[in-house]
Amino acid sequence: MTESKNPRRRSLLKGAAVAAGAMSAPMVAVAQTTAFRFQSTWPAKDIFHEFALDFAKKVNDMAGSRLKIEVLPSGAVVPAFQLLEAVNKGTLDGGHGVVAYHYGKNSALALWGSGPAYGMNPNMVLAWHYSGGGKALLEEIYKSINMDVVSYLYGPMQTQPLGWFKKPISNVAQLKGLKYRTVGLAVDLFTDLGAAVNPLPGGEIVPALDRGLIEAAEFNNASSDRALGFPDVAKNCMLQSFHQSGEQFEILFNKAKYNALAPDLKSIIDYAVQASSADFSWKAIDRNSKDYIELKTKDKVAFYKTPDSILRAQLDAWDRVVAKKSVDNPFFKRVLDSQKEFAHRAGQWQNDYEVDFKMAWNRYFSGKKV
Numbered sequence: 001m002t003e004s005k006n007p008r009r010r011s012l013l014k015g016a017a018v019a020a021g022a023m024s025a026p027m028v029a030v031a032q033t034t035a036f037r038f039q040s041t042w043p044a045k046d047i048f049h050e051f052a053l054d055f056a057k058k059v060n061d062m063a064g065s066r067l068k069i070e071v072l073p074s075g076a077v078v079p080a081f082q083l084l085e086a087v088n089k090g091t092l093d094g095g096h097g098v099v100a101y102h103y104g105k106n107s108a109l110a111l112w113g114s115g116p117a118y119g120m121n122p123n124m125v126l127a128w129h130y131s132g133g134g135k136a137l138l139e140e141i142y143k144s145i146n147m148d149v150v151s152y153l154y155g156p157m158q159t160q161p162l163g164w165f166k167k168p169i170s171n172v173a174q175l176k177g178l179k180y181r182t183v184g185l186a187v188d189l190f191t192d193l194g195a196a197v198n199p200l201p202g203g204e205i206v207p208a209l210d211r212g213l214i215e216a217a218e219f220n221n222a223s224s225d226r227a228l229g230f231p232d233v234a235k236n237c238m239l240q241s242f243h244q245s246g247e248q249f250e251i252l253f254n255k256a257k258y259n260a261l262a263p264d265l266k267s268i269i270d271y272a273v274q275a276s277s278a279d280f281s282w283k284a285i286d287r288n289s290k291d292y293i294e295l296k297t298k299d300k301v302a303f304y305k306t307p308d309s310i311l312r313a314q315l316d317a318w319d320r321v322v323a324k325k326s327v328d329n330p331f332f333k334r335v336l337d338s339q340k341e342f343a344h345r346a347g348q349w350q351n352d353y354e355v356d357f358k359m360a361w362n363r364y365f366s367g368k369k370v
Helices: 007-024 047-063 080-089 107-111 122-131 134-144 186-192 202-211 222-228 255-259 263-297 308-328 330-353 357-365
Strands: 034-040 067-072 094-097 149-156 163-165 179-181 236-239 248-254 302-305
Touching: 034 047, 047 067, 047 094, 047 222, 047 248, 047 263, 080 094, 080 149, 080 248, 107 134, 107 308, 107 330, 122 134, 122 149, 122 248, 122 330, 134 149, 134 330, 149 255, 149 263, 179 202, 186 308, 202 222, 222 263, 248 255, 248 263, 308 330
Parallel strands: 034 067, 034 094, 236 302
Antiparallel strands: 094 248, 149 248, 163 236
């Protein structure tokens, strides 16, 4: 077949071929973007809000244009302690915080973060949650208080300091009458030890310390504490405590919004949580250790180890608090029993297998051969 020499005929033939090709080509659906509006319980300058943004970025990168999570800082839509209700009602599609902030809804919720957790470190508490029955218990508690949410826990936090003080303390008697900030079951623990406790959200702590509304406070870690301005209002920090020695982050979704997602998007969220847990752990070690040095050198903060007598008093107070809560709240006892069963097995393995890393550190950095 020879090509027509008539220009008009050639144009008509070419147009017909293009039309035929278009008719035979499959229709490609253009996916619409699902937008989720999140809020964290952290001030914008806090490293914890940065971790919330890190999680959202992982989801957004993997989901492409199909799912986008926007994260606002604490107070942008609701106060920090109202996050759970806002996600449940759909005022927010999701949020980033800690389970202990929901303590007022059911005291058992504070066991995901508050207290010594039978000697488990933060990563072991997460292992209990996902492998030892904690996740099912948390879902049951949320259902019992009519919170229609999907919860993911991640990011094992370091043991939190006893806190920031105008003057360092050396014995438990100095806690008597002290106006002190903490949250969760630590409120009950320090109340038992005689402190006057005020459970302020993160962004309100430093202004309250500055105005003398409280005399001492804990928040979380070197990076957060420095960013929030603690060294501007107090120069003494007591390290080590049992009040929040096993905490982790929580990522919340409104259940209806979450259930409407395609299965692969749910998988992306699941794997983003796991990746964020590792990413948080690595970044926290790097950033917290740097800010710890900055606090000591640039901010001239004096750090003290919390005396063992105070740590033992904390454990005594904890035993009294949980004994009462276990009678008052059946969920409380079930969570404790579940943690205890897992900790007995996992703790024995951990304690028997782990070497004393401090021995090696002291040998190479303390100037003393041990």
